[in-house]
Amino acid sequence: xxxxxxxxxxxxxxxxxxxxxxxxxxxxxxxxxxxxxxxxxxxxxxxxxxxxxxxxxxxxxxxxxxxxxxxxxxxxxxxxxxxxxxxxxxxxxxxxxxxxxxxxxxxxxxxxxxxxxxxxxxxxxxxxxxxxxxxxxxxxxxxxxxxxxxxxxxxxxxxxxxxxxxxxxxxxxxxxxxxxxxxxxxxxxxxxxxxxxxxxxxxxxxxxxxxxxxxxxxxxxxxxxxxxxxxxxxxxxxxxxxxxxxxxxxxxxxxxxxxxxxxxxxxxxxxxxxxxxxxxxxxxxxxxxxxxxxxxxxxxxxxxxxxxxxxxxxxxxxxxxxxxxxxxxxxxxxxxxxxxxxxxxxxxxxxxxxxxxxxxxxxxxxxxxxxxxxxxxxxxxxxxxxxxxxxxxxxxxxxxxxxxxxxxxxxxxxxxxxxxxx
Amino acid sequence: xxxxxxxxxxxxxxxxxxxxxxxxxxxxxxxxxxxxxxxxxxxxxxxxxxxxxxxxxxxxxxxxxxxxxxxxxxxxxxxxxxxxxxxxxxxxxxxxxxxxxxxxxxxxxxxxxxxxxxxxxxxxxxxxxxxxxxxxxxxxxxxxxxxxxxxxxxxxxxxxxxxxxxxxxxxxxxxxxxxxxxxxxxxxxxxxxxxxxxxxxxxxxxxxxxxxxxxxxxxxxxxxxxxxxxxxxxxxxxxxxxxxxxxxxxxxxxxxxxxxxxxxxxxxxxxxxxxxxxxxxxxxxxxxxxxxxxxxxxxxxxxxxxxxxxxxxxxxxxxxxxxxxxxxxxxxxxxxxxxxxxxxxxxxxxxxxxxxxxxxxxxxxxxxxxxxxxxxxxxxxxxxxxxxxxxxxxxxxxxxxxxxxxxxxxxxxxxxxxxxxx
Numbered sequence: 001x002x003x004x005x006x007x008x009x010x011x012x013x014x015x016x017x018x019x020x021x022x023x024x025x026x027x028x029x030x031x032x033x034x035x036x037x038x039x040x041x042x043x044x045x046x047x048x049x050x051x052x053x054x055x056x057x058x059x060x061x062x063x064x065x066x067x068x069x070x071x072x073x074x075x076x077x078x079x080x081x082x083x084x085x086x087x088x089x090x091x092x093x094x095x096x097x098x099x100x101x102x103x104x105x106x107x108x109x110x111x112x113x114x115x116x117x118x119x120x121x122x123x124x125x126x127x128x129x130x131x132x133x134x135x136x137x138x139x140x141x142x143x144x145x146x147x148x149x150x151x152x153x154x155x156x157x158x159x160x161x162x163x164x165x166x167x168x169x170x171x172x173x174x175x176x177x178x179x180x181x182x183x184x185x186x187x188x189x190x191x192x193x194x195x196x197x198x199x200x201x202x203x204x205x206x207x208x209x210x211x212x213x214x215x216x217x218x219x220x221x222x223x224x225x226x227x228x229x230x231x232x233x234x235x236x237x238x239x240x241x242x243x244x245x246x247x248x249x250x251x252x253x254x255x256x257x258x259x260x261x262x263x264x265x266x267x268x269x270x271x272x273x274x275x276x277x278x279x280x281x282x283x284x285x286x287x288x289x290x291x292x293x294x295x296x297x298x299x300x301x302x303x304x305x306x307x308x309x310x311x312x313x314x315x316x317x318x319x320x321x322x323x324x325x326x327x328x329x330x331x332x333x334x335x336x337x338x339x340x341x342x343x344x345x346x347x348x349x350x351x352x353x354x355x356x357x358x359x360x361x362x363x364x365x366x367x368x369x370x371x372x373x374x375x376x377x378x379x380x381x382x383x384x385x386x387x388x389x390x391x392x393x394x395x396x397x398x399x400x401x402x403x404x405x406x407x408x409x410x411x412x413x414x415x416x417x418x419x420x421x422x
Numbered sequence: 423x424x425x426x427x428x429x430x431x432x433x434x435x436x437x438x439x440x441x442x443x444x445x446x447x448x449x450x451x452x453x454x455x456x457x458x459x460x461x462x463x464x465x466x467x468x469x470x471x472x473x474x475x476x477x478x479x480x481x482x483x484x485x486x487x488x489x490x491x492x493x494x495x496x497x498x499x500x501x502x503x504x505x506x507x508x509x510x511x512x513x514x515x516x517x518x519x520x521x522x523x524x525x526x527x528x529x530x531x532x533x534x535x536x537x538x539x540x541x542x543x544x545x546x547x548x549x550x551x552x553x554x555x556x557x558x559x560x561x562x563x564x565x566x567x568x569x570x571x572x573x574x575x576x577x578x579x580x581x582x583x584x585x586x587x588x589x590x591x592x593x594x595x596x597x598x599x600x601x602x603x604x605x606x607x608x609x610x611x612x613x614x615x616x617x618x619x620x621x622x623x624x625x626x627x628x629x630x631x632x633x634x635x636x637x638x639x640x641x642x643x644x645x646x647x648x649x650x651x652x653x654x655x656x657x658x659x660x661x662x663x664x665x666x667x668x669x670x671x672x673x674x675x676x677x678x679x680x681x682x683x684x685x686x687x688x689x690x691x692x693x694x695x696x697x698x699x700x701x702x703x704x705x706x707x708x709x710x711x712x713x714x715x716x717x718x719x720x721x722x723x724x725x726x727x728x729x730x731x732x733x734x735x736x737x738x739x740x741x742x743x744x745x746x747x748x749x750x751x752x753x754x755x756x757x758x759x760x761x762x763x764x765x766x767x768x769x770x771x772x773x774x775x776x777x778x779x780x781x782x783x784x785x786x787x788x789x790x791x792x793x794x795x796x797x798x799x800x801x802x803x804x805x806x807x808x809x810x811x812x813x814x815x816x817x818x819x820x821x822x823x824x825x826x827x828x829x830x831x832x833x834x835x836x837x838x839x840x841x842x843x844x
Binding site for chain 2: 021135136137145148270272275277282289294295297301318319
């Protein structure tokens with residue numbers, strides 16, 4: 001019987017899930033794996049969370065150092081989130097020669113390289129399966145794949161809140177109502193900013209970039225946009241064209257550059273990602289030999305995430321220690337150079353001649369228009385939505401056109417620009 | 423540096439892939455894993471395959487016993503297929519204390535329990551990731567999931583040949599032409615019987631049943647039907663109804679019974695499996711805590727399969743040995759008791775009154791008809807296809823109706839009965 005002596009820091013939603021799962025699966029894991037997972041001590045700044053889980057006083061502390069300094073503990077699970085205290089815990093934990101397991105994507109995105117080097121130096125495990133895709137064991141697959149195959153690209157739907165909102169909107173529900181709905185069901189946080197604006201997805205993209213390509217970067221260095229500007233009309237028109245609009249995170253090797261980005265995209269109905277609905281996540285990874293492999297499942301939630309933490313716990317007994325590939329000298333591919341077909345919704349001031357000005361500006365910049373849709377039956381309204389789909393052009397060029405239109409006061413409000421991703 | 427000393431038996435397509443991958447990835451695996459995979463000797467009954475791969479005489483044999491008796495070899499990879507010689511090799515290999523890795527689904531479906539017990543007794547690894555889903559690492563995921571979560575069901579598209587044919591048919595191509603096309607592209611064997619009639623999928627279902635539920639059964643014990651009877655009209659009508667027709671393998675826990683079956687099914691367009699096209703496979707597994715998780719990728723092919731073999735090879739160095747769960751006392755759920763909506767295509771003899779006879783028979787057996795479609799504009803033709811979709815009924819009852827219709831000589835040829843799977 002092998003033993004894991006565990007210290008658990010953070011008893012919020014995920015921490016509670018881990019606590020419960022450890023309890024309910026203890027015997028099963030003993031029987032199947034011959035492993036005894038022993039929860040030595042739990043820690044939270046809030047005493048009341050310890051009480052809620054009926055943890056005896058001697059097994060609870062509100063000072064994480066008690067766990068770091070406890071020589072009986074060999075593995076720490078951190079579930080407090082954030083990047084200041086959590087980072088200190090990670091460093092203290094690894095320095096004290098203990099394995100460190102976390103669901104903290106912001107921490108790993110920001111400081112993963114440093115922590116990996118520290119873990120290697122101390123010959124302990126650093127594991128964070130739960131940080132990308134919650135219930136989808138994606139990092140484990142990447143690891144067992146990357147040693148045999150070269151990963152060429154990943155792209156996926158990595159934020160359940162955004163995907164839930166987009167799914168609801170495709171059933172005719174407004175953004176605001178869909179968001180409220182997601183909050184009521186617990187899919188969206190009370191402050192959903194980091195989900196909605198793409199930051200959460202960007203953290204996952206940064207982690208995947210490091211683990212798939214060995215390319216370490218900050219999220220500030222690549223394009224991130226969210227779902228704030230989408231409206232029902234966009235989803236309806238995409239649908240008519242045979243597409244779904246999804247918030248995707250992308251990573252692609254392009255020669256000696258890595259193309260990383262987070263944005264809305266139009267995906268063909270036949271694309272496996274197009275039919276990933278509600279709060280589900282999915283990530284598609286393309287590699288040599290294996291070809292495209294997609295994983296689909298719950299990206300978040302108490303029990304799926306807790307389940308990923310438990311997998312990591314069992315992995316700490318493996319002789320092989322996850323490490324990042326030796327980092328490679330890639331440079332960043334700028335989204336400006338992205339060539340694509342585009343969907344553009346402009347709010348055009350309802351004035352004769354404006355449409356002609358728009359189309360001639362497209363012509364001037366050599367952008368071929370594929371379709372143009374305008375509904376100005378109502379001559380009273382001030383602004384008319386005009387939707388244009390283009391043939392291949394670059395992000396840089398179409399943005400120039402948009403700036404010109406803005407300068408000429410032809411359009412009002414933010415235009416919505418979405419690339420097709422095929 | 424840890425070492426794996428390998429004997430490779432079978433140098434057909436997959437064997438060639440493994441041979442090539444070992445060569446090209448040797449240094450990568452050394453560097454990342456600190457593992458040296460050393461191919462000690464290869465074996466094939468055909469000398470010419472050895473020559474084709476330029477294997478020196480001293481590293482080649484046509485007698486597999488040379489590998490079994492070679493004390494330098496610790497791991498055997500078997501890629502000859504079939505269940506007689508391959509079974510003998512497996513038993514000899516395990517008995518001699520060597521790890522055994524195979525892509526042979528028929529062998530594992532049939533004799534996996536015995537081989538697992540032998541491997542456990544001898545304390546060696548028995549691994550067969552490549553046997554289910556080729557490039558999709560499904561067994562590995564099940565293993566890391568099952569120890570934490572209870573698997574409730576699996577269902578999936580597990581045969582690339584059938585899925586490719588169905589995909590082509592959905593573009594208006596005939597069955598025969600689609601099959602030829604698949605053969606030309608190498609997706610279908612020259613004798614595709616075992617793919618087309620569902621046997622290949624059934625082998626995978628039997629393996630998944632053992633690994634997911636601990637339920638060991640023979641494929642003869644559950645319902646298997648293939649894609650032979652489908653025609654373009656079925657796919658067209660399903661499409662009009664908002665469904666796709668796929669060949670699926672199913673496993674579901676129902677109380678103390680296990681529901682295993684292989685058959686065509688109508689899947690709603692929004693079902694993630696409905697949009698798995700061409701030669702791709704996908705398997706959806708639902709478990710407690712994790713919820714539904716789907717994996718999608720190439721189910722077969724030289725390099726995806728070889729890649730799975732290599733993963734297994736690396737796994738032989740893990741301290742934890744895959745084992746089947748202690749087998750459980752489930753009994754089989756008979757498809758007769760399956761309750762579902764059904765799609766039924768009858769070839770009805772073109773005679774006045776026949777349609778009335780059919781509908782009254784449905785009424786007699788209390789089956790509610792949802793839709794009925796008949797196209798008998800052409801009064802000359804002998805048989806008219808009549809398509810009926812039903813509300814919920816059981817497989818047993820609707821089959822009784824079909825038998826009655828046959829007895830009354832109202833229908834000719836085989837009727838096609840497909841359940842809706844939601």
